[in-house]
Amino acid sequence: MSVQQNSSPKVVLVGNPNVGKSVVFNALTGAYTTVSNYPGTSVEVSRGHCVIADQRYEILDTPGMYSMMPITEEERVARRILLNEDPHAVIHVIDARNIERMLPMTLQLIEAGLPVILVVNILDEAKRLGMQIDLELLQKNLGIPVIGAVMKRKTGLDELRQAVADYASVPYTPFVYAADLEEDIDGLIKLIHGDYRLSRRATAILLMQKDDDIVQLLEKQESAGDYESLLAAAREISFRRRSDLHLQISLERRKVCKRMLTDVVTQEVNETEPFAEKLSRWMMNPITGTPILLLVVYFGLYKFVGGFGAGTMVDFLEGNIFENYINPPVISFAEKNLSANWLFELLVGEYGLWTLGIRYAVALVLPIVGTFFLVFSLLEDTGYFPRLALLVDRMFKLIGLSGRAVIPMILGFGCDTMATLVTRTLETKRERVIATMLLALVIPCSAQLGVILGLLSAEPRALLVWTVFLLLVFIVIGSLAARVLPGESPVFYMEIPPLRLPQLRNVAVKTLTRMQSYFVEILPLFLFASVVLWAGKMTGTLEQVINVVAPVVKAIGLPIEASTAFVFGFFRRDFGAAGLYDLQTSGLLNVAQLTVAAVTLTLFVPCVAQFLVMIKERGIKTALIIFAFVTVMAFSSGWFLNKILMTTGWLA
């Protein structure tokens, strides 16, 4: 019995989780199946049999997998089955509703030289959503059998059985990627001499991605010399492409998928379309998506972060708890017990560790970033951000960017430093430089945004001027940069995940995680900045620095005391914003001055950490040019806005 089973040709089922793979398995095998752990793992694999045209086949149902490059243990097992079982046919089951999202794995399976049959399942649901899929054209484009199915009703089962019986492997034509990537793949293919279950092309790509199983396989099959040469070549490629290798391969596959699906999928507007689908479409359509975006900004940022976070929460923590209950006993204790003036100043003086560092971090910045991260995590969990990316794609093209740049721009509203690092995921150097510059110039970080929204929310006209002015700077400078910097605008597309209701647990975990990371990062920096400012005050250096900044500050119509906020801003954007908060609450600024200060501080130089990351990512020369440009631009804009406000009398 066992001999007969082992000699049966094997048919392996693969696919993402929840695509109906097990339904296909049950439909093929009937009731008699066995479930056992894959050797050496705790991952379960189902096996069964079926007879087609007098031939007995062994059917294996593998754990869900997203790609040939395994990330989880389940994916690793599924890939091992493909590598070790020598299948007669590999049935890739996909969900018709998410065909664009799932087709990249089909490409990988074909590219691996496996005998693939594609089952486009859940066609009934896709049709209900108004999707029409031309399966014949898809079969022609892919060069493999494609079966349309509704397996829960066994529709397509006979065609699938026939395809398994008739399967005859034919050599495939490789899908072509970008020239530079092809060059690297070819270089590795030339060094591979052994015979492998996967094609040499797939083996080379997986080796570039440092796939452990593939490395072990090569070690066994290649001679010692060839193996060393291969590893050295792969290491060199991996190092050279260390920042974007996975992403580039993924993007190239998506491009191929887009080509394969041209004219294959058509979407009809369905009257019975679910509300989530309708809302999803509205979010991406410029006519309906822009008002939705404005609503999100108004309620999420203006009312919640600006009004509640920077207003109510800060008033409570800073104005009530710290002012009335914490600071008086701390200062009183210091007055009684600290005789040395320098120590008193260091701890509870004007720039003291407690009165400035701790107070700014805990009472000013934390409630603001907390409320911001709550809104951010809520939007993130619904799946709004990829829709926003598609919405702004057209506008971003005017400034030399694509919708993909929404990722660093959105992250920039959390922290510009981390967002600058993420610009490495953009496709072209031109895009990376423009995004880095716009992040340094126009995008305020969460605390800065919260403080400014909180301060300006009492004066809606000032908030309007601030918003319009920054938008103008963003568009004008972006457009100019797109004209000055040579290169083409990249094409952007992405699969849109389903829109969903936010999960309370996810939102809470993400918010707490972000708040924790942020607090742990800023507290030592705020304390350090306090010590530097204290040392500057004690030695007189701070006064000298303020004297240098003062003429520029005066030129933009601000009182000399505002210089400190700009000096604070050198350390961190949020530190500068907190300085602005102190200025305003001290009654030193009128509405026009507050608006000018808010605009100038938003545009003002990136903080130390962001500047260091700019050097790391773009090089010292580009970073210095951006730094100098942003400084000049910030004060020129402040001066220009002040002149306009003075001349016109707006906000008087």
Place this chain on the structure above:
Amino acid sequence: MICGFCHRQIEIKIGALEDGSACGSCFGGCRKVHCPHCGYANPAPGKLLARFLQLKKGNDSD
């Protein structure tokens, strides 16, 4: 974990760029997991929070 941008499953791995799941380039102990599919930076829970979540998960599954 699920990537916050493209909603694909990714593995939480903090550290230097070995498998592309995290870049580890930020100074000061970066706790961001970069999605290998879209490049989005996802926050990974700190040790304390992770331990609490693990505990909660264990209780849930019982």
